[in-house]
Amino acid sequence: MKHLFLVLFILGISITVYAVPSGPDNRYNIIHDFQKDWIEYNPNLKVFTPFIAENGNSKKAYSLQINFNDYPGAYLLIKTETEGNYLFFDNSLKKTLKKDEWVIFKLYDLVNELKKSENTLSIYGNGNPENNKVFIGYPTNTSSKKLEKSSSSYLNLFPRNSSLFNSGLVIVFLVNIIMLSFISNNYSKAFRKYYSFKDLTAFIPKENSFLINKPMDRPNMMFVILLSLITGFIIILSQTNGLNLFKENFLFQTGNTFGITTTNFFKISLLVFISFLLKFFYLNLIGKLFNIEKVIDIHFFKIIQSSLYFFTGALIVLLICFNSFINLQENFKTIFAISLVIFYILRTTLIYFTIIRSGNIKTLYLISYLCIVEGFPIVLGLRIFL
Numbered sequence: 001m002k003h004l005f006l007v008l009f010i011l012g013i014s015i016t017v018y019a020v021p022s023g024p025d026n027r028y029n030i031i032h033d034f035q036k037d038w039i040e041y042n043p044n045l046k047v048f049t050p051f052i053a054e055n056g057n058s059k060k061a062y063s064l065q066i067n068f069n070d071y072p073g074a075y076l077l078i079k080t081e082t083e084g085n086y087l088f089f090d091n092s093l094k095k096t097l098k099k100d101e102w103v104i105f106k107l108y109d110l111v112n113e114l115k116k117s118e119n120t121l122s123i124y125g126n127g128n129p130e131n132n133k134v135f136i137g138y139p140t141n142t143s144s145k146k147l148e149k150s151s152s153s154y155l156n157l158f159p160r161n162s163s164l165f166n167s168g169l170v171i172v173f174l175v176n177i178i179m180l181s182f183i184s185n186n187y188s189k190a191f192r193k194y195y196s197f198k199d200l201t202a203f204i205p206k207e208n209s210f211l212i213n214k215p216m217d218r219p220n221m222m223f224v225i226l227l228s229l230i231t232g233f234i235i236i237l238s239q240t241n242g243l244n245l246f247k248e249n250f251l252f253q254t255g256n257t258f259g260i261t262t263t264n265f266f267k268i269s270l271l272v273f274i275s276f277l278l279k280f281f282y283l284n285l286i287g288k289l290f291n292i293e294k295v296i297d298i299h300f301f302k303i304i305q306s307s308l309y310f311f312t313g314a315l316i317v318l319l320i321c322f323n324s325f326i327n328l329q330e331n332f333k334t335i336f337a338i339s340l341v342i343f344y345i346l347r348t349t350l351i352y353f354t355i356i357r358s359g360n361i362k363t364l365y366l367i368s369y370l371c372i373v374e375g376f377p378i379v380l381g382l383r384i385f386l
Helices: 002-018 107-114 164-186 188-194 218-240 258-289 293-323 332-356 363-385
Strands: 020-022 028-033 039-042 047-050 061-067 075-080 085-089 092-097 103-106 118-124 132-139
Touching: 020 132, 061 132, 075 092, 075 107, 103 107, 164 188, 164 218, 164 258, 164 293, 188 218, 188 293, 218 258, 218 293, 258 293, 258 363, 293 332, 332 363
Parallel strands: none
Antiparallel strands: 020 028, 028 132, 039 047, 039 061, 061 118, 075 103, 075 132, 085 092, 085 118
16 A cells, blocks of 8 residues: 555656646646757767757757657647747658747647657757757646745645536536436337337338328427437537537637537537438438438438437447546547448448338439438538548
């Protein structure tokens, strides 16, 4: 047990000493500063040697050797105090550095771009390397002041700050729970049908079902509203993992305050609800062109049912990761896109077999119909948002 306290004590001192805020608006905590790690290339020895300021070197290129995999999920921040400096990675020009302007790189993206983790960072220009700031850091939720060392204590324990973003998520969570409870209590029969895996995978649904033959009826609309709220919650949680599907504009705002989080959630949910209604009318329009109006109601029901299953499961996974402090930012966009693609492929396949067994429809007509109403919107949506 005493060894555990020793480890915690050392960890606490390390956090206090090294987690110094810096970068633009002090929004990044330094975990490694390269101020003393500069090296210079010696053409005689054909090796890199440490930079020593006392030697009065007049070279224009100075380098750092960094293994990006040593800092998972971190960011590389660079700023120069002089004009006319250029940034290189392994002798390849990356960027022109402007005076007193921070340049920020996500290490995960750099590894993918450079195809390797160990790289030589070089700055070529007019200034002394001591005029350049290069460090690895993690972003903080809010700007913070520099930590001050206290002469009376080596370890300062502060209460955890409450996050306004988390407060907004609580309201969003409660809205979803209230809607889910209301539907399960007042529409229990429809609830069991929508969340029945046996009914979901049934290729021959009952066409006289009270849900299928009345797609615009109140029970169905309640589940469309529930699906819209769940989708809005997923999009809000995705922003905490670095995937911002809606940039700041006249309709949406950026920020982590309680008001911005809740208002963006309701706006997103409303847009999703409207998109499902437009989807139904779009299905009717294309169905009339292909003369298959009789299967439109089954098609729309399968869309809502399968989407409820997938997005409810996705929301549960995101909530578990969020409350377990699992960092998904590095691969979240890729995981999110792959999951959506797999889901839409499976959903389209399910709809195909359901429709083909529900009526006498030519396969070529059905494939063309599904390409227009399912394939095209999916490809367009993924292209726009991802």
